[in-house]
Amino acid sequence: LAKTTQPISMDSYEGQEVNITCSHNNIATNDYITWYQQFPSQGPRFIIQGYKTKVTNEVASLFIPADRKSSTLSLPRVSLSDTAVYYCLVGEGGSNYKLTFGKGTLLTVNP
Amino acid sequence: KAGVTQTPRYLIKTRGQQVTLSCSPISGHRSVSWYQQTPGQGLQFLFEYFSETQRNKGNFPGRFSGRQFSNSRSEMNVSTLELGDSALYLCASSLGGVYTEAFFGQGTRLTVV
Numbered sequence: 156l157a158k159t160t161q162p163i164s165m166d167s168y169e170g171q172e173v174n175i176t177c178s179h180n181n182i183a184t185n186d187y188i189t190w191y192q193q194f195p196s197q198g199p200r201f202i203i204q205g206y207k208t209k210v211t212n213e214v215a216s217l218f219i220p221a222d223r224k225s226s227t228l229s230l231p232r233v234s235l236s237d238t239a240v241y242y243c244l245v246g247e248g249g250s251n252y253k254l255t256f257g258k259g260t261l262l263t264v265n266p
Numbered sequence: 267k268a269g270v271t272q273t274p275r276y277l278i279k280t281r282g283q284q285v286t287l288s289c290s291p292i293s294g295h296r297s298v299s300w301y302q303q304t305p306g307q308g309l310q311f312l313f314e315y316f317s318e319t320q321r322n323k324g325n326f327p328g329r330f331s332g333r334q335f336s337n338s339r340s341e342m343n344v345s346t347l348e349l350g351d352s353a354l355y356l357c358a359s360s361l362g363g364v365y366t367e368a369f370f371g372q373g374t375r376l377t378v379v
Contacts, residue, residue, distance in 0.1 A: 198270070198356050198370025199309070242309060256309040 159243050159257035166263050173230045175260050177243030180224050188219060188226045189244040193259070199242060202228065230262075238264045268292065270371035272357050278377045284345040287374045291338050291359030297321075298340040299368065300332060303354040312355075315340055344376075352378045 160178040167173045179188070187206050191199035203210055205217040205226070216229040230237060243257040271290040279285050291298050299314040299322075311324040315334035332342045338359070344351055354375050358368035 196372070198358065198372055199368075200370065201367040204367070256311070258308045 159245055161241075161243050161257040161260045163258065164261040164263070166265060167233055168265050169234055170232050173233050173237075173262060173264075175228045175230075175241055175243075175262065176225055177228070177257055178225045179243070179245045182223050182245055186223075187246050188217070188223075189246065190215070190217065190228045191242045191244060193240045193242065202241075233262075233264045235264050235266060238262060270357060270359050270369050272355075272371035272374050274374060275372065276375045276377075278379060279347050280379055281347055281349060283347050284343060285347060285376060287342045287344075287355055287357075287376070289340045289342070289357030289359075289371060291340070291357075292369055295359035295361055295369070296338055297360045297362065297366075298334055298338060299358050299360075300340070300342050301356040301358070302326075303356060303373070304352075309356075312342070347378045349378050352376060 158181065161175065165175060187204055189204040190202040192202050193199040203212055203215045203217045205219055207219050207223060210217045218227045218229065228241060240259040240261050242259045270292055273288045277285060289298055297314060297316045300312040301309050302312055303309050312326055312330055313320055313324060313332055314322040315332060318334045318336060329345045332340060334340045342355065354373045356370050356373045358370045360366045360368045
């Protein structure tokens with residue numbers, strides 16, 4: 156069972172780049188890494204998903220080193236509206252895979 | 267297009283009762299998964315249904331069950347409610363299953379008293 160570890164909280168300022176790292180030492184070969192964002196009283200929202208190296212979309216980048224034991228979500232030029240909880244999700248492969256969410260990182264963006 | 271709809275939004279039940287929560291996925295999505303969110307345990311996966319079949323299940327007791335209908339709508343049932351079942355229950359739908367982008371509903375806040 157791949158367990159994930161994220162920082163509990165992070166602080167940043169508007170306009171800065173924010174990097175949130177997730178550790179998943181026991182990631183399996185078939186696992187993908189997915190990041191979600193959640194605001195209070197709302198369901199999580201998909202940000203980005205990757206398997207290895209680097210993935211970029213219009214809102215974020217995901218960096219995964221060769222050993223895949225960690226991943227880093229990069230948010231460029233954050234704004235106040237990016238204040239939210241960010242979850243790292245590792246999906247285990249196999250016929251009976253289980254989804255493992257991290258505890259989440261509360262990112263607070265200050266003016 | 268319409269998003270994922272969960273009903274009801276809020277619910278108060280008494281210990282020992284049972285409860286049924288409903289989830290209507292995005293049109294065309296065949297996968298529906300359920301999650302429990304609590305302050306102490308965070309987001310935990312309950313189960314996933316795909317084309318009316320349970321395809322994946324998390325580590326929850328048998329009191330938690332679900333089903334999916336032919337129109338992909340899903341229901342989750344919790345029997346013999348315990349105080350610890352108080353949580354936000356989230357439903358998510360996707361095209362191909364839990365590895366693809368999942369769209370979450372706003373959840374049902376269940377309080378057991």
